[in-house]
Amino acid sequence: MKAMRRFKKGDIVLVLFIGIIAIIPLLWTYLGDRGKQRENLTAVVIRDGKRVKEIDLNKVQESQYIRFEEGIKTTILAEKGQIKFLEADCPDQICVKTGLLTKPADRAVCLPGKTIVLIEEDEGNN
Amino acid sequence: MNKNRKYALIIILVTNAILISFLESLIPIPVPIPGVKLGLGNIITMIGIAFLGFKDVLFIVIVRSFVVAILTRGIMMLVFSLTGGLLSALVMWLLYKKFSKLFSIKGISIAGAIVHSTAQIVVASMILGQVVVMFYLPILLISSIITGLITGSIAELTINEVRKKEVFKNVNQF
Incomplete structure (x- = not known):
């Protein structure tokens, strides 16, 4: 069971890399949306x-x-x-x-x- | 071990892939975002990659995509599952054969899920003639990491078990 829980280097790099790429635009839209007037x-x-x-x-x-x-x-x-x-x-x-x-x-x-x-x-x- | 045994094993994987993808389509997904799904069929693709030749894997993916499209989402959606399925199978195959030292099955599965959703978004923007669907990509990437980890963990357990039982022993000499 121990071996199955193990992650390899590439796994972690991949998840961090893609995670950061994905989170930046999400934060961008979220922060950009706040306090905006909902007109027009x-x-x-x-x-x-x-x-x-x-x-x-x-x-x-x-x-x-x-x-x-x-x-x-x-x-x-x-x-x-x-x-x-x-x-x-x-x-x-x-x-x-x-x-x-x-x-x-x-x-x-x-x-x-x-x-x-x-x-x-x-x-x-x- | 003979050729028929290999065919039988491939057919078992195909039917499992169809069944598992069909059952998945019955599970309601809480987020209304096009393309978010568990991708359980990926488990079977991963098993195929671990034990069979590339052509056999392609066969499994293609038959599964056709049957599931007809059973559930309609033939128009076939283009999505087919491009996504084939591209992710190709990437997972390359990672498994060439970069196993760097990536575990979980990582390979996550990479497959990422390729799958990116391909789907690209196809969707071509079909819709609009790039606005790219807006969904970040959310799809996050969900791919999660679903890829789930299916990858299941695939890893299954592959270890199947390897222990020597189900696919000597299968590739045919």
């Missing part, structure tokens, strides 16, 4: 590599549905200050489970439906 949020819907819709989330008054009927059927629901995948006709349901997108750089991806929803923050637009 624009939701962008990308399907098949094209930006098919941009919605100013601050100006949405009533619930707005975006439906895609071709290929993997997808329904996206935009409301004031938030947007989410409501339904997707795919097996993994990852995009639906992602839930509400409310702040800049939030995103949800539906791989089978080739659809991305993400939030961008307009700067200097006012």
